[in-house]
Amino acid sequence: MAIYADYAATTPVKPQVIESMMRIYQTHFGNPSSIHTQGRDARHYLDSARRDVAKIINAEPSEIIFTSGATESNNTVIKGIAQANRQQGMHLVTTKIEHHSVLHVFEQLEREGFDVTYLDVDKSGIVDLHQLKQVLRDDTTLVSIMLVNNEVGTVQDIDTIQEIVAESNAYLHTDAVQAIGHLPIDVKELNVDALSLTAHKFGGPKGVGALYVKKNTVLRYQQQGGEQETKRRAGTENVPQIVGLAEAIKLADSERDANNIHVAQLKEQLLVGLQDRAIPFELNGSMVETTNHIVNLYFPFIDIETLLTLLDLAGVYVSSGSACTAGSTIPSHVLSAMYGEDDRVTHSVRISLNELMTTEDINQIIVEIQKIYLKFKKEEHS
Numbered sequence: 001m002a003i004y005a006d007y008a009a010t011t012p013v014k015p016q017v018i019e020s021m022m023r024i025y026q027t028h029f030g031n032p033s034s035i036h037t038q039g040r041d042a043r044h045y046l047d048s049a050r051r052d053v054a055k056i057i058n059a060e061p062s063e064i065i066f067t068s069g070a071t072e073s074n075n076t077v078i079k080g081i082a083q084a085n086r087q088q089g090m091h092l093v094t095t096k097i098e099h100h101s102v103l104h105v106f107e108q109l110e111r112e113g114f115d116v117t118y119l120d121v122d123k124s125g126i127v128d129l130h131q132l133k134q135v136l137r138d139d140t141t142l143v144s145i146m147l148v149n150n151e152v153g154t155v156q157d158i159d160t161i162q163e164i165v166a167e168s169n170a171y172l173h174t175d176a177v178q179a180i181g182h183l184p185i186d187v188k189e190l191n192v193d194a195l196s197l198t199a200h201k202f203g204g205p206k207g208v209g210a211l212y213v214k215k216n217t218v219l220r221y222q223q224q225g226g227e228q229e230t231k232r233r234a235g236t237e238n239v240p241q242i243v244g245l246a247e248a249i250k251l252a253d254s255e256r257d258a259n260n261i262h263v264a265q266l267k268e269q270l271l272v273g274l275q276d277r278a279i280p281f282e283l284n285g286s287m288v289e290t291t292n293h294i295v296n297l298y299f300p301f302i303d304i305e306t307l308l309t310l311l312d313l314a315g316v317y318v319s320s321g322s323a324c325t326a327g328s329t330i331p332s333h334v335l336s337a338m339y340g341e342d343d344r345v346t347h348s349v350r351i352s353l354n355e356l357m358t359t360e361d362i363n364q365i366i367v368e369i370q371k372i373y374l375k376f377k378k379e380e381h382s
């Protein structure tokens with residue numbers, strides 16, 4: 001039986017989520033902007049989903065904007081803050097290990113005349129906070145640092161980051177896509193001005209996400225048209241998907257502790273199993289400041305493409321890093337930022353776990369990697 005171990009790329013939609021969405025598709029299908037009863041009925045479900053999402057992350061419902069996913073959330077907030085605060089300053093700060101939906105936006109802003117600092121990370125993938133302190137200027141308007149890295153799972157010290165940023169005039173945004181369902185998310189405790197999330201990483205549907213924007217944040221919204229989302233994101237809201245997102249985030253939150261325990265055990269089993277079979281490997285990233293669902297491993301005996309192909313043939317689905325670059329031979333910008341021009345950049349895979357996986361699944365992954373290793377070892381000696 002095939003084993004899917006690419007849950008950081010996407011997750012299957014949970015049955016309860018499908019059920020909640022089907023109800024909306026079939027019965028409560030009105031346009032939430034229509035003023036008749038059918039429209040008001042859809043509006044009721046939209047408002048209720050907004051309250052649910054806000055409650056889980058400890059925000060106000062009015063601070064939640066529904067989007068088409070984290071790519072849109074990141075684009076909206078980064079361009080929106082940079083452009084609206086142009087008069088205050090043209091300097092922006094992010095890191096070298098962000099998802100492309102953040103990095104490429106900053107690159108575009110550079111082409112538009114903004115000055116962007118890309119912070120370094122250490123070998124664990126931890127952002128250089130000393131450098132952050134040094135680069136902040138009077139004209140810095142935005143700092144965007146992800147909470148959990150999607151390739152190696154490293155968790156940033158957002159407490160210290162927000163303390164440093166609070167000393168400046170800059171807004172703080174975090175891409176929390178890989179944190180939902182793995183870490184408790186409380187925007188007041190995190191003390192961030194904006195946060196992005198997307199449903200398909202925690203058992204919700206693809207193509208729907210949310211952006212938290214703290215009240216009074218000065219931001220130029222990107223999408224013009226109707227007055228939906230209190231004029232901040234034009235376009236008819238996708239109510240079924242939004243209801244699915246709300247159901248998924250509630251489930252992810254309530255099941256988080258139990259899931260984390262199970263996933264930590266799976267990770268331990270994987271690492272110990274590979275060690276016991278004397279398969280050469282090293283863990284990329286932090287041993288401590290990490291979520292357990294992302295395990296990025298360096299296998300010195302084989303390059304990424306060959307390993308991914310052989311595992312795929314054996315029915316084990318893993319990835320080489322972010323899904324957007326999977327299948328291409330472009331070296332991971334995250335591993336490059338962490339290790340420089342190291343063999344690891346071309347010899348590492350991401351195995352990402354989920355509560356749906358069993359100890360048998362992990363055993364099978366270990367067995368298949370061992371088969372590949374033994375084959376390569378034999379060829380090397382023949």
Ligand SMILES: Cc1ncc(COP(=O)(O)O)c(C=O)c1O
Pocket residue numbers: 008009068069070071072099101146148149150175177178198199207209322323324
């Ligand atoms: C850290 C991170 N940010 C943003 C995204 C983009 O999310 P979406 O697929 O909803 O556009 C992803 C998805 O891979 C991600 O892992």
